[in-house]
Amino acid sequence: METIEIKVNGETHTITADPNTPLLYVLRNELELNGPKFGCGLQQCGACMVLIGSQAQPSCMLPVSAVSGKDIRTLEGLVSKNGDLHKVQQAFIDEQAAQCGYCMNGMIMQGVSISEQEPEADERRIRERLQINICRCGTHCRILKAIKKSIAP
Amino acid sequence: MKYSNKPGRRNFMKQLGSVSIGFSLFGSLSCLTENEKELAMVFEHTPKNERIDSWLQVLEDGSIEIYTGKMELGQGISIAIMQVAAEELNIPVSRIAIHLAETGITPDEGITAGSRSIETSAMSVRQAAACAREILMEIAGTSMKLPVNELVLEDGQIRGREEVKNFHELLQGNQIERAAYEPKEYYGKTQRNIVGKPVKRPDLEKMVRGETFYIHDMRFPEMVHARVVRPPVYGAVLQSIRQEELDLEPGFLKLVRSGSFLGIITEGEYQAVQLQQKMTDRCKWYVTKELPQYENLTNYIKSLPADTQTDVENGNLAEAQQNAQITHKAVYSKPWIMHGSNGPSCAIALFDKEKLHIWCHSQGVYPLRETIAKMLNIPVTDIHIKGVPGSGCYGHNPADDVAAEAAIMAMEFPGRHIRLQWMRQEEHAWEPYGTAMLMEHKATLDSTGKITSWNYELWSDTHSTRPANGDPANLLPGRYLDKGFEAPQGGGWRGGTIRNAEPLYSLDNFKLTSHSFSGPLRVSALRSLGAYANIYGIECFMNELAAKAKADPFEFRIRHLNDERAINCLKELQRMTTAVNPESGEGFGIGFARYKNSASYCAVAALVGFSENKPAIKHMWGVIEAGECINSDGLKNQTEGGMIQSASWTLMEQVTFDREHITSTDWYSYPMLRYPEIPKIEVTVIDRPDLPPSGAGESAQGPTAAAVTNALFKATGSRIRDLPLSK
Numbered sequence: 001m002e003t004i005e006i007k008v009n010g011e012t013h014t015i016t017a018d019p020n021t022p023l024l025y026v027l028r029n030e031l032e033l034n035g036p037k038f039g040c041g042l043q044q045c046g047a048c049m050v051l052i053g054s055q056a057q058p059s060c061m062l063p064v065s066a067v068s069g070k071d072i073r074t075l076e077g078l079v080s081k082n083g084d085l086h087k088v089q090q091a092f093i094d095e096q097a098a099q100c101g102y103c104m105n106g107m108i109m110q111g112v113s114i115s116e117q118e119p120e121a122d123e124r125r126i127r128e129r130l131q132i133n134i135c136r137c138g139t140h141c142r143i144l145k146a147i148k149k150s151i152a153p
Numbered sequence: 154m155k156y157s158n159k160p161g162r163r164n165f166m167k168q169l170g171s172v173s174i175g176f177s178l179f180g181s182l183s184c185l186t187e188n189e190k191e192l193a194m195v196f197e198h199t200p201k202n203e204r205i206d207s208w209l210q211v212l213e214d215g216s217i218e219i220y221t222g223k224m225e226l227g228q229g230i231s232i233a234i235m236q237v238a239a240e241e242l243n244i245p246v247s248r249i250a251i252h253l254a255e256t257g258i259t260p261d262e263g264i265t266a267g268s269r270s271i272e273t274s275a276m277s278v279r280q281a282a283a284c285a286r287e288i289l290m291e292i293a294g295t296s297m298k299l300p301v302n303e304l305v306l307e308d309g310q311i312r313g314r315e316e317v318k319n320f321h322e323l324l325q326g327n328q329i330e331r332a333a334y335e336p337k338e339y340y341g342k343t344q345r346n347i348v349g350k351p352v353k354r355p356d357l358e359k360m361v362r363g364e365t366f367y368i369h370d371m372r373f374p375e376m377v378h379a380r381v382v383r384p385p386v387y388g389a390v391l392q393s394i395r396q397e398e399l400d401l402e403p404g405f406l407k408l409v410r411s412g413s414f415l416g417i418i419t420e421g422e423y424q425a426v427q428l429q430q431k432m433t434d435r436c437k438w439y440v441t442k443e444l445p446q447y448e449n450l451t452n453y454i455k456s457l458p459a460d461t462q463t464d465v466e467n468g469n470l471a472e473a474q475q476n477a478q479i480t481h482k483a484v485y486s487k488p489w490i491m492h493g494s495n496g497p498s499c500a501i502a503l504f505d506k507e508k509l510h511i512w513c514h515s516q517g518v519y520p521l522r523e524t525i526a527k528m529l530n531i532p533v534t535d536i537h538i539k540g541v542p543g544s545g546c547y548g549h550n551p552a553d554d555v556a557a558e559a560a561i562m563a564m565e566f567p568g569r570h571i572r573l574q575w576m577r578q579e580e581h582a583w584e585p586y587g588t589a590m591l592m593e594h595k596a597t598l599d600s601t602g603k604i605t606s607w608n609y610e611l612w613s614d615t616h617s618t619r620p621a622n623g624d625p626a627n628l629l630p631g632r633y634l635d636k637g638f639e640a641p642q643g644g645g646w647r648g649g650t651i652r653n654a655e656p657l658y659s660l661d662n663f664k665l666t667s668h669s670f671s672g673p674l675r676v677s678a679l680r681s682l683g684a685y686a687n688i689y690g691i692e693c694f695m696n697e698l699a700a701k702a703k704a705d706p707f708e709f710r711i712r713h714l715n716d717e718r719a720i721n722c723l724k725e726l727q728r729m730t731t732a733v734n735p736e737s738g739e740g741f742g743i744g745f746a747r748y749k750n751s752a753s754y755c756a757v758a759a760l761v762g763f764s765e766n767k768p769a770i771k772h773m774w775g776v777i778e779a780g781e782c783i784n785s786d787g788l789k790n791q792t793e794g795g796m797i798q799s800a801s802w803t804l805m806e807q808v809t810f811d812r813e814h815i816t817s818t819d820w821y822s823y824p825m826l827r828y829p830e831i832p833k834i835e836v837t838v839i840d841r842p843d844l845p846p847s848g849a850g851e852s853a854q855g856p857t858a859a860a861v862t863n864a865l866f867k868a869t870g871s872r873i874r875d876l877p878l879s880k
Binding site: 075 | 226353542790795819829
């Protein structure tokens with residue numbers, strides 16, 4: 001067990017954990033965040049994605065010790081202080097881009113990442129970026145639409 | 154953040170035998186101590202389905218709480234039920250809350266399955282709400298001394314000449330205890346201000362914000378974590394465990410062993426994950442049964458003993474076959490495929506004060522309660538199960554198994570909430586799959602291109618081993634416990650096997666024979682059950698027959714239909730796709746069915762080409778007619794989703810196994826359609842408000858499989874009949 005500092009959604013948290021613990025378990029169980037979800041634990045499905053800087057990354061195999069000092073954002077951190085949704089979040093509601101919604105966290109994280117890194121991305125590129133994200137309900141077309149219309153600055 | 158009651162909403166419910174307590178979606182268990190008397194009623198009470206207040210209660214602020222015995226699975230049933238209630242009571246959807254399946258609280262509506270929730274739950278709520286409106290108007294008339302036709306119901310309030318009262322004021326805190334009756338009017342049919350509209354789902358707001366919504370998000374004070382140590386193979390007996398220095402493992406609390414069931418409980422979740430790994434290496438199993446190996450699925454299935462039965466026999470097949478101009482035969486097959494829920498199954502259980510509480514995403518909390526009671530040998534009246542949404546399940550996934558496992562461990566570790574979540578490899582390798590099937594068709598045509606006979610023989614394992622009959626062997630841990638509930642034999646219930654096995658087309662001479670076998674893998678209900686494979690075979694065969702008759706596939710189908718709704722559905726699809734002009738290397742194909750031959754009509758078209766030498770779906774079109782449409786966007790969403798899911802099954806999905814166990818253990822060894830391969834989709838809804846509504850969540854599965862396969866044939870000129878198409 002070690003004491004580790006991590007910066008999540010603008011706040012610094014000091015946690016005591018096995019340094020090998022994947023970030024996902026720390027976010028869900030120590031910080032009680034619901035955004036990142038456990039999907040596969042193998043970096044194959046994207047349900048657990050978080051933003052590190054502007055990069056969407058699976059958190060299920062990422063040791064918590066490796067992200068100390070980095071800027072981590074989760075779904076919760078996208079909502080402004082006054083409760084307003086991020087434009088990508090809002091687009092998911094506008095397009096009703098969910099069925100069970102379990103994968104939605106990863107899709108929104110990718111959407112935000114694209115909007116910050118390459119807001120000019122075309123549909124082909126968006127699809128490429130979403131390659132890792134699994135949706136089992138088949139809501140892909142709505143999700144693509146939501147991301148396409150919300151990434152522009 | 155821990156859970157607390159929603160403030161001050163339910164005190165009124167203490168009365169009149171209509172019990173509801175602080176179990177909101179994430180109700181606090183603090184009421185365990187505060188309201189023991191009320192809580193006791195959760196165990197003894199079952200709301201009576203005929204009573205209005207079992208479905209609908211008026212809250213203190215005049216808003217409405219709806220009680221459904223069904224579960225939200227991502228199919229959007231909640232919003233549909235809220236809409237029908239809002240319409241009848243002329244109250245905004247935002248002032249309606251919905252309480253999902255919970256024993257002792259909501260009506261017992263069995264299992265959320267078979268696309269029946271609109272037809273059953275939503276219609277019960279509609280009736281209760283329409284009755285409630287009429288009763289409230291009468292009460293208002295009496296209290297305001299006015300005839301009912303001079304009152305105005307608006308915005309959830311009733312207005313007389315001088316005064317306005319909300320529903321709570323009118324009922325003076327009471328609920329409507331009367332039995333529902335046939336109301337004079339359904340606003341859903343006569344006014345339709347809310348029903349039929351694309352009303353947005355309120356649950357999406359919670360999802361995008363990362364609010365507590367899923368079972369996976371529930372946290373209780375002092376909650377501990379658990380994992381199950383799996384055998385290497387279905388048939389295995391736990392011989393020995395090396396338990397040395399277990400106490401030194403970080404966070405270790407308890408090892409729960411009963412027969413060959415082995416669970417571990419730890420303080421932290423990751424500790425449980427690590428210990429699960431370690432214990433798997435420390436267990437010795439005796440393998441009692443290996444899995445079979447075969448070269449060819451068709452031959453293998455035919456080699457299995459089967460219980461054979463003639464299900465339908467119309468006309469004189471032999472005579473028609475003798476007089477035939479053209480005879481055509483084809484054999485199709487589909488492999489085992491999986492639900493593969495995105496979020497592994499999860500449950501929380503607590504055994505406290507001799508009572509067992511379970512939170513889980515089961516599709517049937519009441520049937521599960523009965524089965525768990527038998528498994529644990531405790532009275533049903535000692536168990537309380539609350540349904541909380543999980544990841545989309547598409548049928549009988551391990552939701553019930555994980556609940557049963559959490560319950561077994563809770564009984565051995567009382568006083569603390571135990572959270573158990575399966576790992577990806579467990580979800581993939583231990584879920585009950587949709588069974589492999591074999592479909593043999595033989596038909597004859599006359600010189601005018603009319604089908605004169607059709608003989609269909611199909612082979613299938615069962616499509617339901619749900620814990621619905623109280624048999625603990627249908628719960629995965631049931632098989633491994635000391636008590637040793639025998640693993641269920643396959644075969645059994647045939648209803649799923651022959652679902653949509655009889656073509657909707659008018660056939661004078663038709664025979665259906667089903668062979669029910671007991672296969673090697675654990676199987677149960679997967680979205681549309683046997684209908685997926687039956688429609689796939691029938692609709693591919695229809696295209697093959699159309700070709701023999703030198704007819705256009707649309708025209709050939711319409712020629713054999715006398716059901717106007719079916720014909721309209723196909724004509725709409727034809728209209729949508731008239732401009733489609735496949736390029737070289739591309740093909741266009743269609744598929745059609747009425748789900749269960751009694752629910753929604755669905756026609757699907759696909760344009761298929763190639764990408765990197767693999768079949769690639771470019772575009773799909775769908776038409777759905779589900780009678781009266783309750784939520785047009787929900788209906789579209791379900792149809793689009795069904796089309797994509799079915800396209801994925803059809804193109805690439807297949808459960809693999811070796812002698813020992815399932816080898817499809819993650820998303821690489823069991824690939825599915827991903828974003829770059831997702832086609833464009835267009836769906837048209839045909840709304841028939843003059844008809845009763847029917848469920849539609851499973852309607853697209855079969856037609857899509859056939860549309861894609863028929864299109865691929867057109868693209869290549871060679872017909873693949875064994876799924877998946879890209880092996």
